[in-house]
Amino acid sequence: MDIFEKLEILTDAAKYDVACTSSGVDRPAQKGKLGNAVKAGICHSFAADGRCISLLKVLMSNDCAFDCTYCVNRRSQDCRRTTFTPQELCRLTMEFYRRNYIEGLFLSSAVVKNPDYTCELMLTALKALREDYGFWGYVHVKAIPGASPRLTEKLGLYADRMSVNIELPSGQSLKTLAPQKSKEKILAPMGQIRDGIAQNSKEIVRYKAAPRFVPAGQSTQMIIGASPETDRQILALTEGLYKIYRLKRVFFSAYMPVVADRALPALNTPPPLLREHRLYQADWLLRFYGFSAGEILDDENPDFNPLLDPKCNWAVRHMEHFPVEVNTAPYEMLLRVPGIGVKSAMRIRAARRQGRLDFDGLKKLGVVLKRARYFIVCGGKSASPLPMDNPAVIAGAISERGLGQQKMEPPEQLSLFSPTREDGVKCLTGQI
Amino acid sequence: MLDRTNLVYRYDGSYQGFLCCVAECFADKRLPQGVQPLDEPQATLFSIKVVETRPELARRVEKSLVQRISPEAHRMVRDGFLTCMEDKELRLIRFILLGYQHGAKVTGMTVNDDVHAVNKALLYLKNEAHYHVEFIRFADCGGFLAAMITPNNMVLPLIVGHFCERFNTENFVIFDKSHGMGFVYQTGERPCREFFYADSLELPEPSEEEEKFRNLWRLFYDTIAVEGRINHKLRRGNMPMRYWPNMTEFQRDPD
Numbered sequence: 001m002d003i004f005e006k007l008e009i010l011t012d013a014a015k016y017d018v019a020c021t022s023s024g025v026d027r028p029a030q031k032g033k034l035g036n037a038v039k040a041g042i043c044h045s046f047a048a049d050g051r052c053i054s055l056l057k058v059l060m061s062n063d064c065a066f067d068c069t070y071c072v073n074r075r076s077q078d079c080r081r082t083t084f085t086p087q088e089l090c091r092l093t094m095e096f097y098r099r100n101y102i103e104g105l106f107l108s109s110a111v112v113k114n115p116d117y118t119c120e121l122m123l124t125a126l127k128a129l130r131e132d133y134g135f136w137g138y139v140h141v142k143a144i145p146g147a148s149p150r151l152t153e154k155l156g157l158y159a160d161r162m163s164v165n166i167e168l169p170s171g172q173s174l175k176t177l178a179p180q181k182s183k184e185k186i187l188a189p190m191g192q193i194r195d196g197i198a199q200n201s202k203e204i205v206r207y208k209a210a211p212r213f214v215p216a217g218q219s220t221q222m223i224i225g226a227s228p229e230t231d232r233q234i235l236a237l238t239e240g241l242y243k244i245y246r247l248k249r250v251f252f253s254a255y256m257p258v259v260a261d262r263a264l265p266a267l268n269t270p271p272p273l274l275r276e277h278r279l280y281q282a283d284w285l286l287r288f289y290g291f292s293a294g295e296i297l298d299d300e301n302p303d304f305n306p307l308l309d310p311k312c313n314w315a316v317r318h319m320e321h322f323p324v325e326v327n328t329a330p331y332e333m334l335l336r337v338p339g340i341g342v343k344s345a346m347r348i349r350a351a352r353r354q355g356r357l358d359f360d361g362l363k364k365l366g367v368v369l370k371r372a373r374y375f376i377v378c379g380g381k382s383a384s385p386l387p388m389d390n391p392a393v394i395a396g397a398i399s400e401r402g403l404g405q406q407k408m409e410p411p412e413q414l415s416l417f418s419p420t421r422e423d424g425v426k427c428l429t430g431q432i
Numbered sequence: 433m434l435d436r437t438n439l440v441y442r443y444d445g446s447y448q449g450f451l452c453c454v455a456e457c458f459a460d461k462r463l464p465q466g467v468q469p470l471d472e473p474q475a476t477l478f479s480i481k482v483v484e485t486r487p488e489l490a491r492r493v494e495k496s497l498v499q500r501i502s503p504e505a506h507r508m509v510r511d512g513f514l515t516c517m518e519d520k521e522l523r524l525i526r527f528i529l530l531g532y533q534h535g536a537k538v539t540g541m542t543v544n545d546d547v548h549a550v551n552k553a554l555l556y557l558k559n560e561a562h563y564h565v566e567f568i569r570f571a572d573c574g575g576f577l578a579a580m581i582t583p584n585n586m587v588l589p590l591i592v593g594h595f596c597e598r599f600n601t602e603n604f605v606i607f608d609k610s611h612g613m614g615f616v617y618q619t620g621e622r623p624c625r626e627f628f629y630a631d632s633l634e635l636p637e638p639s640e641e642e643e644k645f646r647n648l649w650r651l652f653y654d655t656i657a658v659e660g661r662i663n664h665k666l667r668r669g670n671m672p673m674r675y676w677p678n679m680t681e682f683q684r685d686p687d
Contacts, residue, residue: 007648011655029597036598043566043670045681047657050666057656095645096652098577098602099570101680134601256660271660347542354540361543 006082007092013062013073014108016258017165017221018251022054022103022138024216025160035097035104035137037160037216042103055106055140056096060084060122064110068167068178069261070226073110077259083112086125090133097137104138104160105129115146119155126158138216143189145181152189153213156196161216161248164190166241169234173227176263190245193218197246217248224279225255225272226264232293232302235282239293242286252279278304285310288342289335307399312338315375316395322375323382326362327352338398339372359383371398437462440476441521443483445469447513448490453483454525455493463529467521501531504539508550514586517553524550561590567671568606569680571635572642576603578635580678582610588627592617596625607633646680653681 023041030036043052061083064073072079089107096102107125112118122141129135141159143152156162164186168174171183193214200213220241224234238250254271257264282304285291289311296310297303305313315322315338324333326348334345347365351357358378362369373383374394386393441456441464443449453467465478474480497506505528512524526546531538541547564587570577577599581587588608592615595604600619607614612631618624638646676682 004648004651008651008655011652015656015658029600031600034599034601045567045653045679046667046671047653048664048667049657049661050663050670051658051661052670053653053656056652092648096649098599099572099645099649099680100568100579101649137598254661256658273661350540351542354537355543357543364543364548 001082003088003092005080006084006088007058009080009082010058010060010062010084013110014057014059014106016072016253016256017057017106017108018051018253019140019163019219019221019249020052020054020057020106021161021219021249022140024248025138027136027160027215030136033134033136034094035135037104037136037138041138044100044102054103055138056093056102056104057106057108058084058089058092060089060107060109060118060125061112062110063112065113066111066178066180068181069263070168070177070223070255070259072258074259083121084125086128089125090129090135093129093137094133094135097135104140105135106140108142109144111144111146115144116148116151118144119147119151123151123154123158126155130158140216143193145185145189147189149189149192152192153196156193156214157211159214161219162193162214163219163221164193166190166220166222166237168227169222169224169229169237170227173229177226187245190218190220190247194245217246219247219249219251220245221251221253223255224252224276225269230302231275231279231282231304232297232299234279235286235293235297238279238283239286250283252276252283274306275304278306278310282310290332291336308395309338309400311336312371312395312398316391316398319388319391319394323377323384323388324375325380326357326376326378337372337375339368339370339375344368374398437465438478439464439481440478441467441481441483442470442474443467444485445471446485447510448487449483449485450513450521450524451490451493452485453521454528455489456481456483457525457529463525464522466519467525497528497531500535501528501538502536505531505536508539508554511554511557511590512550514589515553515557516584517549520553523553557585557587557590560585561587563672563675564591565594567675567679569678570604571638571680572645573636574639576605578604578633579606580633580635581606581608582678583608584610586611586613588613588615592625596623605633609633646683650681650684 021041022037023039025037026039027037041054043054045053047053062073063081063083064075067075093105097104107122109118109122112121126139126141139159140161140163141155143155143162143164145164166186167178167181174181174183196213197217200210203210204212241247241250254273254276255265256271257267257269260267282296285296286293295314304310308316315336321333321336324337331345331349334340334348335342344365344367348357348367351361351365356379359369362378369383374386374388374397386397388394441453443453457463466476494506497509509524509528512520517523523546527550530544530546534541538547542551560583564581564583568579568581570579586608588606592606595606596617599617600623603618605614605616612629614628614630614633616624616626616628
């Protein structure tokens, strides 16, 4: 099999993994080695699906011993199987990197024979890449659940970021869809990596030359829409992962029906992209906007509103906090205004030290008023074109109508009272 | 200072020359109608004053920017000169003037028209520079790597540092076709880093090995997209089509 075919097979098998970030670590270049790493990460291209290509995302092998129902590489699937040799992989990474195609390598693998053997295979490749080829760029490696802790630790010394896929949002779903994996098996390496990072950060204070263990932290991903969890459960799990396992990122992957199985959504089900999008929006609120999962979704609203993003949704349900005065509101409150993001909030905070802000000034700062105007006042003046006494009117005005009507209603969000076109109009008029 | 007299400055187009124009304004005690580089066709009926470039004077102006306004304002002027802002010289002169009036505070006056214009241009410059760090593509020309870019702003000085560090084991050249300006890096005990000016740059035909990796990259690029999620609008938003012609994944044989 030539390298072209191998690359095609092993890329094709890896593409459903969503994480492709090269962020989290600043590693200055070293003389005589190729590459460095930049904290913010660098995207090098965007594929036709609009997702960033930052790393050479491939599997070491797709020759899997496991038989997880949702996976394209499962043992019972009839497809071409192949494995990279360490040399092929190193060569590809180096040559792509020096042409500025990629920021580094994202190495994952199907379970070849058993977890330990797979880990050894990946270790050989990474060792060669770092030591023989002198590669100093970014490496993201998947920990293989069930592998011995010693091997996981070794992998972590060559990688910048490690991830363990939590796969599905609950232990119950794992049992049905991925019988060979279990919650405990997945969480064990996650905990090990967390402890390794904590330990390493102490060692580095003491010895400058201590080897770095997973300096860019760990991430995880889960599949959305293959199992029946509510958005609220998923978000609570996400918050827990950030707090307990100190993850850098949690990724969500809308389930693509690639295999037919009774336990899974039908093959023609469209991927719940809007739901995935809402989860990412909520994820941002957790990480950068000071929200907690309980504020975004609660028992009364266990799922996201398809027409309103989570921040707008929170705002229209809490109109008692609004409008806020841009010139005096605390930074934390500015962040909660729909339409004002971290950048805008910081700009406002800096600019209002120099003088009073009016709406014209806000526009110059790059603050988009489309949604924000319903929630702010500038020097006591409001720019809202609508009366502010009815939250439903505001909700109607800021809802994403175009997007909502096309992509609304992924199958798992079915309900008797799903919003219709008329509801959209009623929202606007405030009629009940 | 009097605004808008019937006078147009012409200078040699260099940063030093521009700083001398700033000094000239102060000597004249008035702002010119416009400031143009000498190589631009003369298309004005106003009277012309050719400003001579004097390195010593330029240094003095630069020093005063740092000391009398602030290092940050100096950086803004220096980078602002690389932008493609309309009437950039006059805008920058007015920004400097404002700086001499208000001191270091000027950089925070983001709502002022001139400061806003400069900030906007700088943001464009910064963004374009970042796009180039992302999307620039090198080709192995046997012994050195080469990349062609066609930016609107002069991003080259902002991006070479990144590549000098990252590719410290490689010889490389980056050529900016739109401004006729390039940069060479040569490895060695004392690496050589040099800007040069040229109208064009001829590169050798790609070798077989180079073609192979280009094709591998195109294959990877095509394979990594998930069919069920094709979203051309999102791709264009993240990667403006203006950069595509210089990128390997979009350079394909017509067949």
